[in-house]
Amino acid sequence: MSQENEDIYTRIVRDYLKGKREDQLYLAQQLGKWLLSRNISPEEVTDMHANVLEHLGDVPEFIQDSFQILTEIMIEYGNAYRSFDSWRSRHQQLQAEIAIATAMQQTLLPETLPQYPNVDIGMISIPAKEMSGDFYHFLCESKSEFTVAIADITGKGIPAAMCMSMLRYAMDSLGEMKLAPGNMLRHLNSVVERNIDPCMFVTMQFGRYNTAQHVFRYATAGQEPGFLYRARENRFFDLEGCGTALGIAAGSEYEEREIYLEPGDFLILLTDGVTERKIGRYYIQREELVSLLEEETSASAQEMANHLYRRLLLLSQFELPDDYTMIVLRRT
Amino acid sequence: MELMIRENSQDGQHLLYLEGEIDAYTVSKLRDLLLCLVNRPEVKRVAVDLSAVEYIDSTGIGTFVAAMKACKQTGCELAVQNLSPRVERLFRITGLYERMVPHKGESE
Amino acid sequence: MTGLHSYNITIYSEADIVTARQIGRNLSKNLGFGTIMQSRIATTISELARNIFLYAGHGNVLIEPLEEGERVGLRIIASDSGPGIEDVRKALEDGYSTSGALGAGLPGVKRMMDEFSLESSPGEGTQVVVIKWR
Numbered sequence: 001m002s003q004e005n006e007d008i009y010t011r012i013v014r015d016y017l018k019g020k021r022e023d024q025l026y027l028a029q030q031l032g033k034w035l036l037s038r039n040i041s042p043e044e045v046t047d048m049h050a051n052v053l054e055h056l057g058d059v060p061e062f063i064q065d066s067f068q069i070l071t072e073i074m075i076e077y078g079n080a081y082r083s084f085d086s087w088r089s090r091h092q093q094l095q096a097e098i099a100i101a102t103a104m105q106q107t108l109l110p111e112t113l114p115q116y117p118n119v120d121i122g123m124i125s126i127p128a129k130e131m132s133g134d135f136y137h138f139l140c141e142s143k144s145e146f147t148v149a150i151a152d153i154t155g156k157g158i159p160a161a162m163c164m165s166m167l168r169y170a171m172d173s174l175g176e177m178k179l180a181p182g183n184m185l186r187h188l189n190s191v192v193e194r195n196i197d198p199c200m201f202v203t204m205q206f207g208r209y210n211t212a213q214h215v216f217r218y219a220t221a222g223q224e225p226g227f228l229y230r231a232r233e234n235r236f237f238d239l240e241g242c243g244t245a246l247g248i249a250a251g252s253e254y255e256e257r258e259i260y261l262e263p264g265d266f267l268i269l270l271t272d273g274v275t276e277r278k279i280g281r282y283y284i285q286r287e288e289l290v291s292l293l294e295e296e297t298s299a300s301a302q303e304m305a306n307h308l309y310r311r312l313l314l315l316s317q318f319e320l321p322d323d324y325t326m327i328v329l330r331r332t
Numbered sequence: 333m334e335l336m337i338r339e340n341s342q343d344g345q346h347l348l349y350l351e352g353e354i355d356a357y358t359v360s361k362l363r364d365l366l367l368c369l370v371n372r373p374e375v376k377r378v379a380v381d382l383s384a385v386e387y388i389d390s391t392g393i394g395t396f397v398a399a400m401k402a403c404k405q406t407g408c409e410l411a412v413q414n415l416s417p418r419v420e421r422l423f424r425i426t427g428l429y430e431r432m433v434p435h436k437g438e439s440e
Numbered sequence: 441m442t443g444l445h446s447y448n449i450t451i452y453s454e455a456d457i458v459t460a461r462q463i464g465r466n467l468s469k470n471l472g473f474g475t476i477m478q479s480r481i482a483t484t485i486s487e488l489a490r491n492i493f494l495y496a497g498h499g500n501v502l503i504e505p506l507e508e509g510e511r512v513g514l515r516i517i518a519s520d521s522g523p524g525i526e527d528v529r530k531a532l533e534d535g536y537s538t539s540g541a542l543g544a545g546l547p548g549v550k551r552m553m554d555e556f557s558l559e560s561s562p563g564e565g566t567q568v569v570v571i572k573w574r
Contacts, residue, residue, distance in 0.1 A: 047476050071479045079548035083534035086547075090534075154390045155356065199363065199391075199398035203426065222426040244427025248397050252427070272390075283418070 005040065010052045017056070039085075041078035046070050098158070102130045105161045108168045114138050114146040116211040120266075122301030122328040124309050126320060133160030134271045134323040135167055135202075139175050144212040147175075147184075150223065150327055151204035152271040159200065166195055167202065181206045181219035185243065185254040189221065192247040201247040205239075205269055214261040214331050219254040221246045224272040227290070229297065231264030236290045239267060266301065266330035268293070273322035274308075279315050301328035335361060344376035351384035354392030362392070366399045370408040383414035393426055400431065444470055446504030449489075451520075457489040460501045468514055471505055473574055480552045481514060481572060487545035488518035488568055496522020496565065506571065513554075513573040521565035528560055 012031060016024040035045065050067040053059045113121045125134055135151040151167065153160040170191045174184060184206050192202055205226065207218025222245025228237045243254040259267070277284040292311050296304040305326050313320065335358035338349040346369055354362060369375050378399075382388075396412065403410045412432045415423060423429040444467060449460040464485040468478045485501060492499035499520025506513040525531045534547045546568075550556045555571040 043476050043479065047474075068479075071476065072483070075479055075483050075552075079545075079551070082551055083547055086534045152390070154394045197398075198401045199394040201390075201394060201397055201426070203390075224425060242427070244431075248400075248427060249431065276389075 002044070005035065005038075006048050006051060009045075009048050010055055013049075013052050014056065042074035042081065043071050043078050046074045098130050101158065101161060105131055105164065108164055109136065110138050114140045116144075116146065116209075118214070118332050119209065119211050120301040120328075120330040120332050122303070122305040122330075123326070124305040125325040126309065126323070127156075128273070128320050128323050129157055131157050131161040132323045133157070133164075134273065134325040135164050136325055136327060137168070137171055139171075141178060141208075145208055145210050147206065147208045148269065148327060148329070149204060149206045150226075150269040150271060150325060151202055152223065152273075152323070152325075153202050154200040156323060159197070163192075163196060163200060163202065166191070180256060181208060181217055182254040182256045185219050185221045185246065186252070189244075189246045189252050189254075190250065193250050196247045201245045203245045203271075205241065207269075209329060215258060216261060216267060216329070217256055217258045219243060219256045221252070221254060222248070224270060224275055226270050227268040227293065228259060229266045229268070229293070230262070231266075231297075232262060234294075234297070236293060238286075239269070261331040263331055266304075266328055269327040269329075271323060271325045273320070273324035274312070274326055276322060277312055277316050278319075278321070284312075284315070301330045304328050334358065337362065337365060339365075344374050346375055346378045347381065348378065349381045349384070352386075354385060354388040354395070356389065356391045359391045359395055363395045363398065366395060367402055370399050370402045370410060371406055373406070375408055377409040377411070380410075380412045381414050382412055382419055383416065385419055386416065388419050388422060390426075393422060393428060396428060396432060400428075444505040446502060449501045449503070450498065451489050451492045451501055452498045454493065457486060457493060460485045460489050460503070464503050464514075464516070467503055467505060468572075471512055471514060471574060473514070473572075477572065477574075481516075484549050484552055484570060484572075485516055487549050488516065488570075491545070491566075491568075492518060492520045492522070496520030499565075506573075511573055513571055515569065515571045517567065517569050519565065519567040524562040524564055524566055525558075525560040526562055528558055532558070 008031060012024065012028050016028070046067060050064065053063070109125070113123060123136065125132065125136060127134070133153040133156045135149070135153065137149040138146060140146045149171065153163045153167070167188070170188055174187050179187065185204065188204065196202070201222070203222035203224070205218060205220050205223040207216050209216050218241065220241025221243045223241070225241065226239040228239050229235070230237065241255070241257055244252040261267070275284070275286060275289060292308060293304070296307050299307060305328050308326065309324065335350060335352040335354055340347045340349070348365070350362070352358065366378070366380075369378050396410075399410055410432065411434050412423070413434075415433070420429065423432065447463045447467070449456060449463065451457065451460065461482045465478050465482045468481045473481065485503065489501050492501070499518065499522065502517040504515050506515050532546055532550060546558070549568075549570060552572075553570040554573050557569045558566070560566040
């Protein structure tokens with residue numbers, strides 16, 4: 001095999017020395033690719049070149065000897081190349097594992113949105129990388145009530161995804177108890193606080209929507225405030241709330257707030273991937289976000305979520321550095 | 333973006349002066365230093381000046397959370413000071429502000 | 441029989457690393473290894489001896505010709521009583537030890553040689569045995 005390589009190499013050198021044409025160099029480039037595909041190391045190429053020179057005529061001793069230096073150096077390059085190669089295969093293996101984990105993560109997130117008369121629900125959640133640190137959850141509790149949670153786990157990727165499964169299971173087991181929002185967060189905080197890495201935490205907004213009375217009662221744990229739109233005034237308000245993020249301090253308490261929605265009013269719950277958008281050198285302000293939303297007030301909940309995502313993506317030149325999640329709840 | 337850390341210490345009181353951005357890429361430097369300091373028995377108080385920090389993300393906040401938790405064990409006092417409006421907002425939203433910013437008249 | 445004998449080089453200084461390289465190169469040449477393999481063997485000896493020199497202070501490199509029926513080869517045994525390697529599996533992972541750290545170059549050595557074994561316990565030292573067959 002190496003004799004075959006050497007023969008081709010000799011021919012290419014010989015031809016080039018006669019013609020000195022670009023097409024011969026092009027051929028040499030192709031040979032380079034071929035040698036690479038056969039895992040021929042740089043030191044072997046060096047050696048081939050030295051051998052070819054001897055075939056072509058008398059090689060001065062100093063040139064022959066100088067190849068020793070080149071060989072020593074090329075061995076280092078060769079080792080670096082081969083270690084890169086093993087990195088590459090390890091990378092592929094990791095990618096495959098992440099793909100499986102990503103699919104598993106999807107099962108933690110709801111596939112369908114609750115369906116209730118007079119409530120239009122829209123949602124978009126896009127991870128920045130393969131795995132998301134944004135979490136959302138819906139639970140239809142009765143004919144008239146459902147709960148909604150939106151959360152952001154510190155960091156992204158695998159650690160966040162692992163924390164998410166804990167969050168989901170905790171919510172599932174607490175869900176049956178139909179806890180008031182403040183109580184729900186209090187229980188979740190104690191689970192997260194005991195089980196999370198000390199430098200991680202979770203921000204969450206959790207609420208219950210009563211579709212008969214159109215009352216939304218919610219509590220907040222360190223979450224970026226969403227928006228409330230009042231159709232009658234055609235104005236946006238911050239969906240305020242205060243409460244320490246989950247996992248920071250044991251025994252945190254969470255204050256509940258209540259909002260009555262009139263026809264046409266809507267709520268927007270979001271993660272900081274929506275608000276913390278960098279456009280060029282500056283961060284988009286909440287007021288700018290509001291002015292983008294103002295153009296969407298007549299769209300359906302899902303259209304609104306989709307449109308805003310596209311508008312922001314365009315503004316930030318298609319960069320999505322953070323996981324992005326937005327939920328729209330509109331009383332029709 | 334870089335994160336630069338300058339350190340002053342006197343009688344077990346440490347002042348860290350941070351400059352730059354605290355994000356997933358720069359945070360490990362701060363985490364190592366901060367956790368090492370608050371775990372040392374002779375260190376009584378660590379104050380972190382954030383006046384020259386324009387941006388901090390949730391992993392940065394997480395580092396302060398971890399340091400705060402370590403302080404609960406060791407009894408060291410941890411405080412942040414001179415927060416820019418953006419940074420202050422994040423500390424307030426997550427509920428860290430009242431836990432880590434000394435009330436006026438208390439110290440400093 | 442190859443008629444060649446083995447060499448034991450004590451590593452105390454960089455000059456000793458050079459001596460070991462030279463002996464390894466000559467021996468591999470006499471055993472009939474090609475020029476590239478001679479250089480790879482020298483590089484291997486270099487890496488092993490440097491790890492001894494940098495992290496254990498001193499130690500030994502034994503270079504010996506091997507003959508097993510028709511097969512001819514070369515064995516290098518590098519041993520020291522230095523600090524040892526905490527996590528051998530990690531040290532052999534590519535990219536774990538950056539150049540300059542203990543164990544740097546070991547993945548490369550492992551790849552260049554046909555047989556490789558490493559025994560190390562923290563505080564007691566390290567022994568690396570490699571074989572290259574012709």
